[in-house]
Every structure is written in C-alpha cells, then in structure tokens.
Amino acid sequence: MRPLDLDERQWTDVPRNFEAAGWTNYEAQQFQAARAAYLAWFQDEPFSAEPAILAGYLSHLLDPTPSRAIDLTRMALAASPAEDLLLNNMAFYLAEAGQLDLAQQYLARTQPLPPDTELGLTLSATRGLIAFRRGNEKLGRALYEQAIAAARTRSLWEYETLATLYYSRELARIQDPSAPERLMRARLIAEKIAEPGLVLTAQRATADVLAFSEA
Structure with a gap:
C-alpha cells in the first residue's frame, strides 16, 4: 500500500497520535475525549506549551473550579516561563479562583503588547x-x-x-x-x-x- 492510500481510520489509529485525536474530538465537540487526548499529548511532550494550553482551556470550561487548569498551566510554565499566553491564562484562572494578587503577579510578567x-x-x-x-x-x-x-x-x-x-x-x-x-x-x-x-x-x-x- 502506498502511504497516501491510508484511509481516515488508519490515520487516526497511528500510535501516540494524541494531537490528532484531540483535534478530531474537539471539532466533534466531544470535549471530555478531546481533553483526555490533550492530556496524553502533554504527558508525551511535557516541554510543549500547546497541549497544556488546550487541556487547561477545556478543564476551565468543563470543571466546576479552575484548579485543574491552574495545575496544568503551572506545569507548562515550569518549561516555558516566558510564554505570554500561558501567563495570561494562569492570571485568568487564578482570578476565577479568587487569587487576585497572584493573578496580577502573573499578568505583570507578560511582555508589553x-x-x-x-x-x-x-x-x-x-x-x-x-x-x-x-x-x-x-x-x-x-x-x-x-x-x-x-x-x-x-x-x-x-x-x-x-x-x-x-x-x-x-x-x-x-x-x-x-x-x-x-x-x-x-x-x-x-x-x-x-x-x-x-x-x-x-x-x-x-x-x-x-x-x-x-x-
């Protein structure tokens, strides 16, 4: 079989294809499954900010409190401490949790834009x-x-x-x-x-x- 003859199921069945699985479920509005895939992607690539951003975003919307979103964003910031979007998201989640002084501290670390x-x-x-x-x-x-x-x-x-x-x-x-x-x-x-x-x-x-x- 030539590589380009793969059908859609075969593309999504590729081992460790967490990113593709996440986006497929996201577009289908299967948000719990999308979050699980993004979390697996983050575990597979812990130095990548994108899966943590996506998993944190969905956690904030799906969970009753932002605690999981905060934890994920904190882990991502350990690897990417100057990533402005992560800093913004952390400030947002902390503000949602009522931790306003800490939220302001994270926001103050962003670059002037x-x-x-x-x-x-x-x-x-x-x-x-x-x-x-x-x-x-x-x-x-x-x-x-x-x-x-x-x-x-x-x-x-x-x-x-x-x-x-x-x-x-x-x-x-x-x-x-x-x-x-x-x-x-x-x-x-x-x-x-x-x-x-x-x-x-x-x-x-x-x-x-x-x-x-x-x-």
Missing part, C-alpha cells in the same frame, strides 16, 4: 476580569470594552465574541440590567460562528449567569 493585537486584547480582557473581581467596576468596563473594540476593528469576530461573553458574565455578577441581552446576543453569534470552544464558552458563561440568579 499593542492592545490591538490578538494577545494584547486578550490581556486587556484579563485585566478587565481582575478589575471587576477587585470591585473596580469602572476600570473593568473600560478594559473589556477596549478589548471588544480592538477585536471589532480588526474583524476578529471570535475574540470579540469571547470577550463579550465574559464581559456579560461579569456584568451579570454585579446585576447590571444590560447583561442578559448582551449575553444572549453573544451566544447567538457564538453559535453562528460555530467554533467548538467558543460554543462551549457560551454554554459555560450562560450556566454561570444562571447560577448567579439562583444564588
């Missing part, structure tokens, strides 16, 4: 989250709106929608009356874009907002 770049606007949104959780509503609003505007200007629709989902959640936390409509619009856009992780984020943000209303 223009606010209209993909990572730059992501950092602005994370700063907005920390500001909201510290009770600084004015700064939190300004930072989230800066991130959303930067994404919109560059037609980064997934980034704009992601920031809007989290902004809506923080507004719901402080009982802002605009939150439900903002969240509904962002969720509809997420479903239209149909990127699996964005859809899962919309579902998690909606569940969080419902939990606020029932508390």
